[in-house]
Amino acid sequence: MTTTPRQMHLGLFLQGAGHHVSGWRHPRAEAGSENFDLLRRVTQMAEDAKFDMVFLADGLTSAVDAHPSMIARFEPLTLLSALAMVTSRIGLAATSSTTYGEPYHTARAFASLDHLSGGRAAWNVVTTSYARTANNFSKEHPAHDERYAVAEEFVDVVCGLWDSWDDDAFVKDKARGIYADPAKVRVLDHVGRYFRAKGPLNIPRSPQGHPILIQAGSSGPGQDLAARRADVVFTAQQTIEEAQKFYASLRQRVAGFGRDPSTVAVMPGILPVIGRTLEEASAKLIELDHWTDIASAMPLLEERLGHSLAPYDLDGPLPDLPLSDQLRSRAELLTELARRENLTIRQLALRVAAGRGHHMIVGTATDVADRMQAWFEGGAADGFNVMPPFFPDGLSDFVREVVPLLQERGLFRTDYEGATLRDHLGLARPEPEQRASAG
């Protein structure tokens, strides 16, 4: 039983060219998804501010008209392995796809990162929404619900492989000549609908037992996967009411799987634009927006809606579109936003270009802290994924001005209490899932 009051969790959502589509054009922006020095500095800045984790999104395609942060970027596990060497406490979360991967590779890669970082690895489990991804692989893109059926089995296999060895299996007994104790190996022997993996995994059980599991899809099947398996859930909601609804629904599903809802942290994205006054913050956003041309904003909106908007008037309302097979929950959230605020297609596209449908907070540091507190205390969030519009200033403004306010209010830690990401999240280390040993 802990007596510490509940505190929020903070993640840095790290994208080299910033989150605002035009962030990289700001005179003070240092853009570059392949600029390791910048990525190192901002990760260390987040660690100095005691963030729970740094998070890398990922996709398996590129296009010249994509968001600048997504045209080119490091492979996440490779980048996090390098960042693990220049940090000591901050969690390291990488996205990896269950549609275009193999459980054995994924289990091994994340267990390796967990060892290399001393227990700081997290896997953002994604099913990969975009059908064009299949152009880069020797397979067809499965439909939405099948992608989640694959993901369910994939995650089970990965967790099973992480339990291949008892924690004390590698005895390295020089006198008896025993390196690994044969009685402490657990063979998975998985043969399922989509995957086969005999095991054992070729790496010892990792410091966290299981690296942290993050899930970021909010459709029904997405929430079920999160409820059954995730430690952290990333979301994108525009209003506190939507966020409260999602939060309550997810917690109910978590309880439905026999798990304690307080062991799953829900973290919506927030894009803060901070000024000394509201006017200054608004002017900052206007400045960023004026670099965005509609031609670069439209593909981002169309991608999220899963439909071309070419036949429609940009200055007219968003038409009723059929359910998308891509990012289903995001398409729904954006459609609700357009209806609620009576936005034209052009206005909606510019909104997506700024924050891709995440919640934007424009105001003073106090405004940002107040909003975060209201969501945190109002049953809408357990923490936030912070999305600076550009780097490094977007992050340095936040850590210099907002984090101290959250700390003064007792809402955020002033120092790390433990060494692993599991410790930061207040989660127990899991026992190996029960299975007959191979010995």
Ligand SMILES: Cc1cc2nc3c(=O)[nH]c(=O)nc-3n(C[C@H](O)[C@H](O)[C@H](O)COP(=O)(O)O)c2cc1C
């Ligand atoms: C904060 C956040 C980060 C995400 N990161 C990725 C990512 O890196 N790669 C990816 O393919 N999808 C990513 N997604 C998309 C989700 O995995 C999911 O496909 C999308 O939210 C639609 O979910 P649904 O199909 O369950 O509605 C992210 C979603 C959120 C909210």
